Amino acid sequence: MSQVAALLIALPLISAFFVPVLKQISKNLIKPYLVLITLVQTGIAAWVFNEVYSTGKPILVYAGGWKPPVGINLYIGHFAALFVLIIAIVSFLMAIFSFKAVNIEPIDKYAMLFLLLMLGATGMIATGDIFNLFVFMEITAITAYALTAYNKTGEAAEASMKYIVLGGIGSSFFLIGVALLYGATGTLNMAQLAEFAKSINPVVAQVGLALIVFGLAVEAELFPLNAWAPDAYQAAPHPVTVMFSAFVVKAGIYALARLLYLLQKASGWSSVLRLLLIMATLTVIFAELSALRQKDVKRMIAYSSIGQIGLVALAFSLGTQAGVDAGVFHMVNHAIVKALLFLGVGYVGITLGGTKLENFEGLGRRMPLTALAITIGAIATVGVPLFNVFWSKLRIILATLNAGFLWPAILVLFASVVEAVYYFRLVHRIWFMGTGERAKEGVIAGILIVLAIIVVAIGIDPTPLWNIVTKAGNDLFNVATYIKNVPLMGVGP
Amino acid sequence: MISAYYFGAIALVLIGLYAVLVKKNLLKILIGLSIMETGVNLLLISIGYVSGRSAPILSEGITASKAVDPIPQALVLTAIVIGVATTAMALSVAIILYEKYGTLNIEEIRRLRG
Numbered sequence: 001m002s003q004v005a006a007l008l009i010a011l012p013l014i015s016a017f018f019v020p021v022l023k024q025i026s027k028n029l030i031k032p033y034l035v036l037i038t039l040v041q042t043g044i045a046a047w048v049f050n051e052v053y054s055t056g057k058p059i060l061v062y063a064g065g066w067k068p069p070v071g072i073n074l075y076i077g078h079f080a081a082l083f084v085l086i087i088a089i090v091s092f093l094m095a096i097f098s099f100k101a102v103n104i105e106p107i108d109k110y111a112m113l114f115l116l117l118m119l120g121a122t123g124m125i126a127t128g129d130i131f132n133l134f135v136f137m138e139i140t141a142i143t144a145y146a147l148t149a150y151n152k153t154g155e156a157a158e159a160s161m162k163y164i165v166l167g168g169i170g171s172s173f174f175l176i177g178v179a180l181l182y183g184a185t186g187t188l189n190m191a192q193l194a195e196f197a198k199s200i201n202p203v204v205a206q207v208g209l210a211l212i213v214f215g216l217a218v219e220a221e222l223f224p225l226n227a228w229a230p231d232a233y234q235a236a237p238h239p240v241t242v243m244f245s246a247f248v249v250k251a252g253i254y255a256l257a258r259l260l261y262l263l264q265k266a267s268g269w270s271s272v273l274r275l276l277l278i279m280a281t282l283t284v285i286f287a288e289l290s291a292l293r294q295k296d297v298k299r300m301i302a303y304s305s306i307g308q309i310g311l312v313a314l315a316f317s318l319g320t321q322a323g324v325d326a327g328v329f330h331m332v333n334h335a336i337v338k339a340l341l342f343l344g345v346g347y348v349g350i351t352l353g354g355t356k357l358e359n360f361e362g363l364g365r366r367m368p369l370t371a372l373a374i375t376i377g378a379i380a381t382v383g384v385p386l387f388n389v390f391w392s393k394l395r396i397i398l399a400t401l402n403a404g405f406l407w408p409a410i411l412v413l414f415a416s417v418v419e420a421v422y423y424f425r426l427v428h429r430i431w432f433m434g435t436g437e438r439a440k441e442g443v444i445a446g447i448l449i450v451l452a453i454i455v456v457a458i459g460i461d462p463t464p465l466w467n468i469v470t471k472a473g474n475d476l477f478n479v480a481t482y483i484k485n486v487p488l489m490g491v492g493p
Numbered sequence: 494m495i496s497a498y499y500f501g502a503i504a505l506v507l508i509g510l511y512a513v514l515v516k517k518n519l520l521k522i523l524i525g526l527s528i529m530e531t532g533v534n535l536l537l538i539s540i541g542y543v544s545g546r547s548a549p550i551l552s553e554g555i556t557a558s559k560a561v562d563p564i565p566q567a568l569v570l571t572a573i574v575i576g577v578a579t580t581a582m583a584l585s586v587a588i589i590l591y592e593k594y595g596t597l598n599i600e601e602i603r604r605l606r607g
Contacts, residue, residue, distance in 0.1 A: 161602075188564070
């Protein structure tokens with residue numbers, strides 16, 4: 001029965017192949033088809049989520065019936081179940097948004113790439129094999145390159161080219177890292193790799209891990225390798241931007257954390273963690289300072305999104321249970337808030353033509369519901385109490401201080417102050433400057449309000465989500481349980 | 494003594510990286526990326542090599558104990574295809590870039606700033 005969870009991968013793949021067939025029948029069917037498929041995917045993900053959280057046991061899917069480490073296995077534990085659900089829900093919302101946001105041709109290619117992006121991110125989260133992780137990462141990356149360039153303007157091509165070159169270097173580094181780990185241990189299965197971690201030659205372990213961190217840092221937008229991100233966010237179609245910030249980056253940072261914590265027994269592990277700590281702190285500082293002087297709101301929020309991902313990476317680089325829990329909590333909150341913000345900004349961009357800062361003047365009068373939702377998103381991102389991000393930021397700062405890192409905590413707090421400056425500048429422009437005619441708001445405003453209500457609801461009572469998130473964090477941190485849950489052929493009892 | 498295979502593979506990766514970092518022409522950068530991918534594939538293959546054994550195809554006279562490690566070959570087969578897909582994607586973007594900007598010099602392709 002649990003093998004049904006393989007549909008999480010199979011359904012988007014099969015339905016992506018049916019898009020060209022559907023196009024022959026009628027072009028108007030493609031967008032409703034996208035909504036239908038993402039809705040079914042959400043249903044499967046919700047079933048998997050319910051199954052994992054009610055039994056407390058992970059779902060393991062074996063490819064072709066071969067037990068690991070011979071075959072590839074999918075490991076859908078507490079973390080993967082939670083994020084697969086988030087990916088499916090965000091994709092569903094974006095499929096609805098695509099009706100309004102994507103009107104240029106060829107729509108069939110857009111639908112295929114959309115489904116494959118969802119597939120790639122789901123696979124990255126669910127897989128239990130490092131080479132399979134690489135393959136899913138490349139599926140995500142190649143579809144992301146294509147979707148970035150989808151608008152066919154010069155800017156879009158330029159952004160996509162930056163992403164391709166950096167992503168190409170990153171994936172090569174990642175593959176060298178995988179080759180080194182395979183050469184040292186002779187296995188590609190994550191559980192078996194974790195068992196062998198202690199006996200890896202320290203130099204190989206350190207170099208291999210550092211290369212993997214660098215390779216994944218491109219996807220995860222960490223400091224020296226994130227120059228593509230603001231360009232890609234600005235130039236990509238609006239729904240794609242939401243998908244980038246809500247789950248493509250999350251999949252990258254998850255893979256980073258998963259591989260790091262799997263190899264925590266390897267010698268030299270703490271120096272790799274320290275490397276990640278420095279990269280994460282620099283990411284937060286640089287992103288927030290760059291956001292301060294942006295004239296384009298979409299680009300500004302892109303930088304803010306990078307800054308928030310830096311915070312997650314900081315939490316993951318502490319090496320403590322509290323840090324990992326806080327990081328996962330922030331990932332969930334950030335996915336909701338940034339989906340809200342990019343959706344709102346994209347909607348304004350479509351309705352009023354462009355996302356320049358001037359277009360947002362008088363938005364409070366022109367599109368009150370959208371303006372309200374963007375304001376709630378902006379305030380929540382800064383971390384004001386009674387909004388969800390406040391709790392996760394608080395936990396990250398506390399975990400950083402408890403782990404004994406005073407300076408990263410101070411720098412990150414400073415970055416939050418910078419963040420408050422540019423977000424409140426935006427909110428001021430929306431409500432207290434300019435005037436304009438009332439514009440019509442449709443279904444999208446409804447989605448925005450629902451997201452805003454979720455943000456506030458989690459802010460008022462974070463305990464239910466926190467209980468889910470601690471289980472997911474435990475899944476990531478507690479490698480002994482992970483190894484125990486994967487029955488390895490020929491090893492152990 | 495470091496094996497010539499490892500040395501050559503790493504050297505190819507470094508040559509590719511050098512081209513990506515230093516060259517100004519977009520097509521040369523993409524050539525650099527391709528060279529880098531080739532180097533990585535060579536490294537993967539040479540990790541699975543066992544001195545004096547033959548190809549891992551079981552036929553008359555060749556048993557499992559006489560074959561090299563087959564796993565890296567499966568990995569490389571996948572990685573080659575991924576590399577080709579990336580290159581094709583990059584080249585089509587390069588064509589659009591040339592149409593829109595009229596140049597392939599990366600110092601002149603700079604509309605997105607900030």
